[in-house]
Amino acid sequence: MNDPEAVRRPPVLMPSPVTGPLRAVGKRVALALALLLAVVAAVYADRGGYRDAADGTVSLLDAFYYASVTISTTGYGDITPVGDAARLVNIVFVTPVRVLFLILLVGTTLEVLAERTRDDWRKARWRTRVRDHIVVAGYGTKGRSAVKTLLSTGVSRDSIVVVDTDPRVVAEAAEAGFVGVVGDATRSSVLKQAAVQRAREVVVASARDDTAVLVTLTARQLNPHAGIQASVRESENVPLLRQSGADRVVTSSEAAGRLLGVSTSHPNVGRVIEDLLDQGSGLDLAEREVRPDEAGGPAGAVREPVLAVVRDGRLLPFDDSACASLRHGDRLIVARSGRRARGAPADAPGEGAGGPGDGAGTGTDF
Numbered sequence: 001m002n003d004p005e006a007v008r009r010p011p012v013l014m015p016s017p018v019t020g021p022l023r024a025v026g027k028r029v030a031l032a033l034a035l036l037l038a039v040v041a042a043v044y045a046d047r048g049g050y051r052d053a054a055d056g057t058v059s060l061l062d063a064f065y066y067a068s069v070t071i072s073t074t075g076y077g078d079i080t081p082v083g084d085a086a087r088l089v090n091i092v093f094v095t096p097v098r099v100l101f102l103i104l105l106v107g108t109t110l111e112v113l114a115e116r117t118r119d120d121w122r123k124a125r126w127r128t129r130v131r132d133h134i135v136v137a138g139y140g141t142k143g144r145s146a147v148k149t150l151l152s153t154g155v156s157r158d159s160i161v162v163v164d165t166d167p168r169v170v171a172e173a174a175e176a177g178f179v180g181v182v183g184d185a186t187r188s189s190v191l192k193q194a195a196v197q198r199a200r201e202v203v204v205a206s207a208r209d210d211t212a213v214l215v216t217l218t219a220r221q222l223n224p225h226a227g228i229q230a231s232v233r234e235s236e237n238v239p240l241l242r243q244s245g246a247d248r249v250v251t252s253s254e255a256a257g258r259l260l261g262v263s264t265s266h267p268n269v270g271r272v273i274e275d276l277l278d279q280g281s282g283l284d285l286a287e288r289e290v291r292p293d294e295a296g297g298p299a300g301a302v303r304e305p306v307l308a309v310v311r312d313g314r315l316l317p318f319d320d321s322a323c324a325s326l327r328h329g330d331r332l333i334v335a336r337s338g339r340r341a342r343g344a345p346a347d348a349p350g351e352g353a354g355g356p357g358d359g360a361g362t363g364t365d366f
Contacts, residue, residue, distance in 0.1 A: 049083025143205035220245030
């Protein structure tokens, strides 16, 4: 019996440059016509070396007729080269043109077959090598923003896999350089195509809260160790997401409402918060480990402004008494200038931008 999951296997779209089919076919047609006209010119120029079985002479129409039946390998034999020059032209020019013309005729079919074989090979190679990647379920407004932020924090495009039900959206993601899977992320067969069982992080950015819960349950069942970051619209659904296996839950509607409220009462504070949310534009929040020369000192002595310290899975605000003495293994949540960071030298080891999976306490419930 056929496996129903194998029959309904969702397609995987690999990133590849887009080539216009009409342009490719137009080039082949133009080249084929050029070859045909070249043969016509060669035959008509030496028309005295050819003999027509009908009337003995070769006109321009006869030259077109001879060229078309010759390069297409039809060859009725009613017009034949009888002169030495005409036969030499057939040997050194018409025969190679005939071969090239046949290549053009079957070129499109061969290209399609080659492209399909190459695409299958790339997919098989990707499935065997992909691991520790990030699966983004939902490529709408939230998913695109999440991907944009991941890229700004140093995550490579080939380590992001997009899953969405809309083929047009997935095709757009593939054009942007991401691997895309067309299908419903609530189905285990779809997430398996995205290799979620070997993923490092899963970002659940669906438009509906019930879909987010099902995606989280399915992803957690397939990968008990991956970090799952989920988004919901209503705060009452946050406990459901946590019980389903989400490590961090962001309430998008309430976060937007809080930002609106802050911007109304304190416009400048709202501008700073909005700037912090736009990674790489100005002020950024980053997470890094405590350096050896910083251990033992207070959080206030660190060169960058420290907002919080992550210690043993606990998030300590900068004014907590425990932050008076930093320890080895602590992770710092610091504020940085995105503009300055672009011109600054690379951070020391362990001082990354704090992407998903860097440690406990990286997420926030808004």
